[in-house]
Amino acid sequence: MLGILGGTFDPIHYGHLRPAQEVLRALALSEIRLIPAANPPHRPPPVAGAEHRLKMVELAAAEFPGFRVDDREFRRGGPSYTVPTLESLRAELGEVPLCLLMGTDAFAGIETWHEWRRLPELAHFVVMTRPGWPFPETPVLPEWARRRVSRDAAGLARSPAGGIYFQPVTPQDVSATGIRRRIARGESVEGFLPSAVRDYIRAHGIYSTEVTDAQKKR
Numbered sequence: 001m002l003g004i005l006g007g008t009f010d011p012i013h014y015g016h017l018r019p020a021q022e023v024l025r026a027l028a029l030s031e032i033r034l035i036p037a038a039n040p041p042h043r044p045p046p047v048a049g050a051e052h053r054l055k056m057v058e059l060a061a062a063e064f065p066g067f068r069v070d071d072r073e074f075r076r077g078g079p080s081y082t083v084p085t086l087e088s089l090r091a092e093l094g095e096v097p098l099c100l101l102m103g104t105d106a107f108a109g110i111e112t113w114h115e116w117r118r119l120p121e122l123a124h125f126v127v128m129t130r131p132g133w134p135f136p137e138t139p140v141l142p143e144w145a146r147r148r149v150s151r152d153a154a155g156l157a158r159s160p161a162g163g164i165y166f167q168p169v170t171p172q173d174v175s176a177t178g179i180r181r182r183i184a185r186g187e188s189v190e191g192f193l194p195s196a197v198r199d200y201i202r203a204h205g206i207y208s209t210e211v212t213d214a215q216k217k218r
């Protein structure tokens with residue numbers, strides 16, 4: 001069973017890495033595939049260039065055994081939609097169970113994703129707690145999701161796709177937006193991301209000149 005974590009990773013941080021590591025262990029996944037979005041749809045363009053974001057993901061993955069970087073969204077070009085990414089993984093890997101990891105915030109917006117109804121045909125969803133975003137109560141879930149919820153992690157391994165599993169993880173109160181803001185203000189980001197990534201950001205002067213909306217208002 002393979003775990004997949006996509007994201008803008010602008011930059012990658014412990015809020016991505018540690019929850020994914022906990023899922024890797026809890027579900028005994030064979031690996032975590034980190035798949036950075038080259039051209040993330042539905043959001044303003046990333047601050048760091050695609051090559052920098054990919055490099056930072058590589059530096060981070062090197063510190064987490066079982067993590068691998070997959071650059072297929074860079075090679076494909078065009079908008080980095082998840083459905084074609086999962087389709088190409090499926091074509092490569094056959095009927096292996098695929099677990100698409102996402103935070104509770106991402107899951108809350110899943111119905112806005114491109115061709116979202118195809119997602120459960122292609123992967124299980126493993127939803128990880130994110131501070132400020134509790135798990136939705138089952139009765140408030142839409143019908144398509146409610147009937148897919150599984151309380152049994154082992155059950156996911158019995159089919160290639162289609163389940164929804166809620167995995168509590170140790171809260172990591174960190175976001176890429178918060179990190180970019182701190183760097184732009186000259187504040188420390190110690191403890192928010194691997195030191196190799198922090199050093200890379202520093203060496204290339206990434207985020208140091210970002211003027212955030214919050215700063216513009218001041």
Ligand code: ATP
Nearest residue numbers: 006007008009015102103106130172174175176177
């Ligand atoms: P930004 O602040 O720029 O919106 P982000 O920190 O939310 O970025 P993304 O790259 O957009 O990072 O997130 C990729 C995935 O990681 C999403 O599924 C998101 O829910 C999840 N994620 C990000 N931060 C956390 C966190 N602190 N805890 C749990 N999941 C997280």
